[in-house]
Amino acid sequence: MSTLARMTDATVVSDGPAAGSGGGSISIRALRKEFEGGSIAVDGIDLDIASGEFFSLLGPSGCGKTTTLRMLAGFEQPTSGQILIDGVDVAHTPPHKRPVNTVFQSYALFPHMDVWKNVEYGLRWTSIAKSDRKPKVDAALELVEMTEYAKRRPNQLSGGQQQRVALARALVLEPSVLLLDEPLGALDAKLRHGLRAQLTALQRRVGITFVFVTHDQEEALEMSDRLAVMSKGRIMQLGEPREIYQFPRSEFVADFLGVANLLDVDVTATGRIAPVKLGDFTLDAQLPPGAKPGLGRAVIRPESVHLEEGELTGDNRVPGMVERVVYLGSTSQVFVRLPQGSVVQSLVTNAVHEEPWASGDACRVRLPSDSLRVLEVSDAAAWSDDDGASAASVG
Numbered sequence: 001m002s003t004l005a006r007m008t009d010a011t012v013v014s015d016g017p018a019a020g021s022g023g024g025s026i027s028i029r030a031l032r033k034e035f036e037g038g039s040i041a042v043d044g045i046d047l048d049i050a051s052g053e054f055f056s057l058l059g060p061s062g063c064g065k066t067t068t069l070r071m072l073a074g075f076e077q078p079t080s081g082q083i084l085i086d087g088v089d090v091a092h093t094p095p096h097k098r099p100v101n102t103v104f105q106s107y108a109l110f111p112h113m114d115v116w117k118n119v120e121y122g123l124r125w126t127s128i129a130k131s132d133r134k135p136k137v138d139a140a141l142e143l144v145e146m147t148e149y150a151k152r153r154p155n156q157l158s159g160g161q162q163q164r165v166a167l168a169r170a171l172v173l174e175p176s177v178l179l180l181d182e183p184l185g186a187l188d189a190k191l192r193h194g195l196r197a198q199l200t201a202l203q204r205r206v207g208i209t210f211v212f213v214t215h216d217q218e219e220a221l222e223m224s225d226r227l228a229v230m231s232k233g234r235i236m237q238l239g240e241p242r243e244i245y246q247f248p249r250s251e252f253v254a255d256f257l258g259v260a261n262l263l264d265v266d267v268t269a270t271g272r273i274a275p276v277k278l279g280d281f282t283l284d285a286q287l288p289p290g291a292k293p294g295l296g297r298a299v300i301r302p303e304s305v306h307l308e309e310g311e312l313t314g315d316n317r318v319p320g321m322v323e324r325v326v327y328l329g330s331t332s333q334v335f336v337r338l339p340q341g342s343v344v345q346s347l348v349t350n351a352v353h354e355e356p357w358a359s360g361d362a363c364r365v366r367l368p369s370d371s372l373r374v375l376e377v378s379d380a381a382a383w384s385d386d387d388g389a390s391a392a393s394v395g
């Protein structure tokens with residue numbers, strides 16, 4: 001039985017050593033790509049991706065994600081550095097000989113072929129005998145839940161269904177690594193949300209290593225086991241979604257992943273948690289390893305900024321004045337001006353029985369010490385492209 005057929009049969013998955021070991025491991029060392037004309041797309045990347053991992057490369061347009069993927073696939077030659085797949089240096093392995101397949105944003109299905117033939121097409125270039133192709137194609141279509149559409153033409157399918165066919169077409173070749181370059185990018189928001197869950201479920205089921213490229217932070221946070229945030233051809237931070245969101249090391253990462261309130265502070269001591277001055281107020285904040293006293297920037301997420309009524313009492317609080325309230329249904333964004341001049345955003349859950357905040361309200365702003373973090377690197381200039389700068393930043 002083929003790996004693919006085995007993967008679709010839950011009862012068999014558990015008993016064979018091959019099941020779940022279908023994922024290739026990737027080691028990237030000092031990878032660089034300089035295009036003719038001097039444009040440096042990838043500027044020294046080191047990365048290890050484990051077998052069976054759902055790994056994302058996240059970053060603004062132009063940061064080098066696609067180029068990295070194309071070098072993994074073998075469509076692009078590195079200027080220098082190494083790529084190992086399952087421990088084997090693939091420098092001299094042509095694309096079709098690598099245990100890798102790619103799904104692109106544009107699914108590029110053949111319009112004159114039905115779904116079944118589109119999926120079978122990839123197998124024509126392999127040594128797999130014609131008679132052995134049918135079970136593989138059937139299994140691939142079953143994996144992406146497109147069996148009932150086998151006889152349809154691409155133009156009789158929705159965008160999401162077409163992308164599932166493109167996935168089946170890549171999976172039918174049983175790669176140990178699947179490269180996905182913004183595969184959900186062409187779909188509308190609602191479809192994209194549904195496909196995210198389907199794609200992660202599929203990846204868990206087949207155990208193939210996924211390297212997923214996206215500029216959508218929500219997509220990367222939701223789907224990945226781990227992710228690398230890239231900027232200008234470099235990895236800015238690498239880790240699990242929660243870790244990167246909650247412990248951004250740099251302004252760039254803080255800003256790129258969600259809304260970041262950035263505050264200028266004066267660090268007055270050393271330690272893991274130490275007092276910092278925000279204008280005339282002293283607050284406890286988390287410091288990065290090795291931080292020294294002096295000026296720095298701190299980040300706090302809107303959901304960690306708490307607004308309270310009443311007199312200014314208690315630790316880690318500063319007075320504020322509500323400037324603007326944006327009603328979003330289940331939540332409201334409340335923009336509050338702090339005494340030293342900057343504006344922070346607080347995300348408030350709307351409850352029916354609570355009096356909503358209104359502009360002009362005086363309030364007490366609590367910035368809990370476990371959520372207020374001084375950044376390791378201040379690097380607002382790390383954006384590659386203007387379009388990335390749309391990630392909201394206040395302060």
Ligand SMILES: Nc1ncnc2c1ncn2[C@@H]1O[C@H](COP(=O)(O)OP(=O)(O)O)[C@@H](O)[C@H]1O
Nearest residue numbers: 035039040041060061062063064065066067068
């Ligand atoms: N074939 C090429 N020739 C010259 N420059 C390129 C080529 N492909 C990409 N680049 C440049 O390399 C950088 C990274 O591109 P890319 O890897 O496509 O970024 P991303 O996928 O993150 O948007 C960009 O500045 C881009 O203009």
Ligand SMILES: [Mg+2]
Nearest residue numbers: 065066067181
């Ligand atoms: Mg790209």
